[in-house]
Amino acid sequence: MTADVPPGTAAPRATDRPGDQSPFALGLLLRRAHWRAQTVMTEALRPLGIELRHFSVLIVLVNQGPTVQRDLAAATGTDKAGVMRVVDDLERKGLAVRKAVPGDRRVRAVEITAQGMELFDMAHAAAEPQVGRLVAGLRAGEAEQLTDLLTRFAHPAGESARPAGEEDAV
Amino acid sequence: MTADVPPGTAAPRATDRPGDQSPFALGLLLRRAHWRAQTVMTEALRPLGIELRHFSVLIVLVNQGPTVQRDLAAATGTDKAGVMRVVDDLERKGLAVRKAVPGDRRVRAVEITAQGMELFDMAHAAAEPQVGRLVAGLRAGEAEQLTDLLTRFAHPAGESARPAGEEDAV
DNA sequence: GGTTTCAATTGATACCGTATCGAATGAGTG
DNA sequence: CACTCATTCGATACGGTATCAATTGAAACC
Numbered sequence: 001m002t003a004d005v006p007p008g009t010a011a012p013r014a015t016d017r018p019g020d021q022s023p024f025a026l027g028l029l030l031r032r033a034h035w036r037a038q039t040v041m042t043e044a045l046r047p048l049g050i051e052l053r054h055f056s057v058l059i060v061l062v063n064q065g066p067t068v069q070r071d072l073a074a075a076t077g078t079d080k081a082g083v084m085r086v087v088d089d090l091e092r093k094g095l096a097v098r099k100a101v102p103g104d105r106r107v108r109a110v111e112i113t114a115q116g117m118e119l120f121d122m123a124h125a126a127a128e129p130q131v132g133r134l135v136a137g138l139r140a141g142e143a144e145q146l147t148d149l150l151t152r153f154a155h156p157a158g159e160s161a162r163p164a165g166e167e168d169a170v
Numbered sequence: 171m172t173a174d175v176p177p178g179t180a181a182p183r184a185t186d187r188p189g190d191q192s193p194f195a196l197g198l199l200l201r202r203a204h205w206r207a208q209t210v211m212t213e214a215l216r217p218l219g220i221e222l223r224h225f226s227v228l229i230v231l232v233n234q235g236p237t238v239q240r241d242l243a244a245a246t247g248t249d250k251a252g253v254m255r256v257v258d259d260l261e262r263k264g265l266a267v268r269k270a271v272p273g274d275r276r277v278r279a280v281e282i283t284a285q286g287m288e289l290f291d292m293a294h295a296a297a298e299p300q301v302g303r304l305v306a307g308l309r310a311g312e313a314e315q316l317t318d319l320l321t322r323f324a325h326p327a328g329e330s331a332r333p334a335g336e337e338d339a340v
Numbered sequence: 341g342g343t344t345t346c347a348a349t350t351g352a353t354a355c356c357g358t359a360t361c362g363a364a365t366g367a368g369t370g
Numbered sequence: 371c372a373c374t375c376a377t378t379c380g381a382t383a384c385g386g387t388a389t390c391a392a393t394t395g396a397a398a399c400c
Contacts (some may be wrong), residue, residue: 013294014229016245018325023297024225026304026317027207032324034204035247037197055194059184070347075186077205079389084349106347106396124183127193134196137326138319146319147196149312151188154202156307240379249357254381276364276379 040134044127048119049093053078053086058095058112058120066099066109095119210304214297218289219263223248223256228265228282228290236269236279265289 014022020029042052050058053076060067060075067075073083087110090096095116098108112120135143184192190199212222220228223246230237230245237245243253257280260266265286268278282290305313 013232013290014225015233016226016229017233018321023294023301024211024229026301026313026320027204027211028229029317029320029324030200030204030207033320034197034200036324037200041194041197055184056186056198059186059194059198062183063185063187068347080348081350081390082388085387104347104397108348120183124193131193131196135323137322142319143196146316146323147199149308149316149319150196150199150203152307152312153305153316154199154206155188238379250380251358251382252356255355274365274379278380 037134040130041127044130045123047126048123050089050095050119050123053082054090054095055120055123057083057086057090057110058116061096061110061112062117062120066111068101068107068109070107072110090116207304210300211297214300215293218293218296220259220265220289220293223252224260224265225290225293227253227256227260227280228286231266231280231282232287232290236281238271238277238279240277242280260286 012021014020014024014028016024016028038052041055045051045055056076057072060072064071064075069080069083069087072087073080076083078086087096087098090110091098094113096110096112099111101107101109135146138146182191184190184194184198186194186198208222211225215221215225226246227242230242234241234245239250239253239257242257243250246253248256257266257268260280261268264283266280266282269281271277271279305316308316
């Protein structure tokens with residue numbers, strides 16, 4: 001059957017199904033899991049008129065305060081051009097503003113507005129029940145366990161050696 | 171304007187950082203984790219000349235044998251147009267072929283070739299060490315634990331009670 | 341003061357999803 | 371048995387979005 005797997009020559013083949021033991025299993029699972037969560041979060045944000053990319057930028061703005069677009073691009077993992085488009089949308093909706101920095105006239109710090117803050121809190125209220133449904137299939141404590149494992153997986157210890165720095169730029 | 175004021179009644183705010191307790195924490199973690207795994211797997215597949223979307227189709231072809239494009243779209247989560255482009259690429263590279271079905275002249279069953287099978291196995295060999303690096307930050311047994319939790323998260327129960335199965339159509 | 345470096349923007353390109361069209365099958369009808 | 375109609379699959383065309391390269395303006399550096 002499938003129990004005879006001599007290491008080195010033939011690893012178990014990918015199936016993209018529960019019980020997949022192939023090297024690709026983890027990635028395929030993450031793809032499905034991410035797709036599920038993404039769908040739910042996008043749906044929760046839709047009534048508010050924004051999408052996930054906008055919300056990702058708002059998160060950084062709330063946590064780091066006024067941030068230059070270059071750091072926004074690094075923090076969100078997207079391209080500078082993409083950040084610009086998102087900031088354009090946020091500015092058009094009155095959720096954020098481009099603020100000139102006194103010392104350096106070439107940089108534009110992006111700052112969240114009071115209206116953006118209000119929407120940010122509403123997003124949390126809208127997302128909470130959806131997330132509850134998301135982890136409804138897990139037993140007590142397993143959601144926290146999953147979060148812990150994913151945290152250590154997604155934020156490896158020595159990951160500062162990326163070609164284009166992607167983590168929190170203070 | 172201060173972001174570090176946890177209200178006594180409201181939920182914690184999203185931070186996209188280790189320790190995030192907001193409703194969006196799980197989704198943000200999954201996004202980062204998926205991005206990491208996706209990058210590694212894409213890199214592992216690059217020397218073979220294919221991308222993840224192609225490999226996803228090959229997985230289905232290996233597990234289900236000759237498959238109609240419509241079922242491929244359902245199984246991979248993309249739409250028919252995307253499947254067609256991927257199958258075009260696979261056919262151009264000699265990894266799969268469109269086979270006419272005797273009974274129905276409008277459907278085209280896609281079948282993996284011997285060359286495609288060979289590449290499929292090579293992909294596993296190429297991916298194995300990469301996946302090892304991926305979970306290097308986790309302790310013993312935690313990778314299996316993560317896989318188990320993700321499996322139950324990504325494949326929620328009640329999938330067979332759906333009126334029209336959208337995936338996992340064996 | 342001239343050169344280099346960096347940030348922001350712009351433009352071009354490729355990719356993905358949606359809408360639409362053509363072909364083919366099966367059911368229904370005379 | 372011939373014809374029509376509705377459904378479905380495959381393929382194509384279009385619009386939106388993201389990704390990558392090139393430009394402009396400002397600041398740092400020698």
